[in-house]
Amino acid sequence: MPDLLKVKDLKIAFQGSDESIEVVHSIDFSVSGGGETVAILGESGSGKSVTCLSLTNLLPPAPSCTVSGEILFAGQDILKMDAKALRQIRGAGIAYIFQEPSASLNPVFTVGYQIEEAVRLHRPDLSDAKARTVELLELVGIRDAAQRYRAYPHEMSGGMQQRVMIAMALACEPKLLVADEPTTALDVTIQAQIIDLLRELRSKLGMSIVLITHNFGIVKGFADEVLVMYQGDIVERGPVETVLSAPQHPYTKALIACIPKLGAKQHRLTTIDHEMAASQ
């Protein structure tokens, strides 16, 4: 498979009060088309979310934020595109789902209206946008889709709201879905359901996924390749099974070790020794 997304020498810096602070230091990675999943792992502040926002140039404009390097999506450089060309990529090429579904949905409109808005915007050719919306709700596993079309966000649970966000992201059949901590705000049982849904949609629609998370647990069995980010650098990368079974970098080891394991009663949980991780 050719590379759908190729990021080269990406640097992101924010303007501080008197100096520019670089938060992502020259990273490279690529995602193949047709269903490859790349997971970006790291803690809060590691630069994983700004990296994913830069993929469609969603960061604030210069001078408050400067992005350099190349982000090639299907061969075209996102960073050189004008606003009109970017609109074609956003949604139809690359779509997002975010961490907190209740904060991403507008509380005063029905979920159907909000999905339909995305459908109308990107698919003006469709005569029946509503039918397409109901179809999308069914696709993400919402029962009684025609009924739930009229529901407001507050009438749905967190897991259902996240399904609505996924339906909205799928409205224009993106080639790449960027999922920024899609399950962090959800219960473990719902987390398992959402990951299963993403897995099913990936094979059904053949879209590639960039999954951003801090939890190694949900990466296993879902992603093909994993990138571990720490303080703006990719400190380790490789196939998921290899990284999990034989982590090389001390930060990766610590990130795996700090997850409590069922049935293995430890006296204390391992925490991350930042001095040690940074010294490598």
Added chain:
Amino acid sequence: MSELNASEPLLAVRDLQVHFPVREGVLQRVVGQVKAVDGISFEVPRGSTVGLVGESGSGKTTTGRAIARLTPITSGSVRYAGQDLSTVSKAAYFPYRKKIQMIFQDPFSSLNPRMSIYSSVAEPLDIHFKQLSKSQKEERVSQLLEKVGLEADFMRRYPHQFSGGQRQRIGIARALAVEPEFIICDEPVSALDVSVQAQIVNLLQDLQQELGLTYLFIAHDLAVVEHISDFVLVMTEGKIVEQAPADAIYSNPQHPYTKKLLAAVPTL
């Protein structure tokens, strides 16, 4: 510590029910009941940690709030160190507000953004330790912040200047301010990164050893609950469906719901 014998549990909950009325129409007539907590019984021995696990909507948070008297009880009893708290008057309950404290899930919404850290942590002292002078209060707040792993001069700052993990430490410092015996931890680590989660769980365990605290630890992640708890209660739809020592819950789950929760925990 009281002079009660050690064999008596610190907290004993009997047939606790918390129902909320469902109202409808212009006249807001009561048309039904939501049985958030539907007849549960359990005990929390002094100095131990009891984990309460279940999904959103299972009634676990309502249980915690009912024990802390933040939600009225429909029926049943909550005995704390031998005293039935469900029947005492508001005035008679006052000393228990000092003994029973809560730590909440979201460290972003549980701290007032317009109050400095000093004001937030010292506020409970104004209620329960009125005799303290200004300088004594400052001294106490700086000790508390150091105890939870923060720097004493953080007290002049405001919540937005802190990360989620630091805010959760501030929430813990505030709960500890009134020298409680029993802390209800309502999903204290669910909103945190796994690495920060490990730090907070370790901090709670250290504080328990140092101060002899008793915890009711509410969470949806069975792996965390199993790690920190001596005894685990599994709750769904307002009822406790299984209760067992922490290791038995993992090695020999009985109820299908417990098995479902175990299966949902990602394994490495």
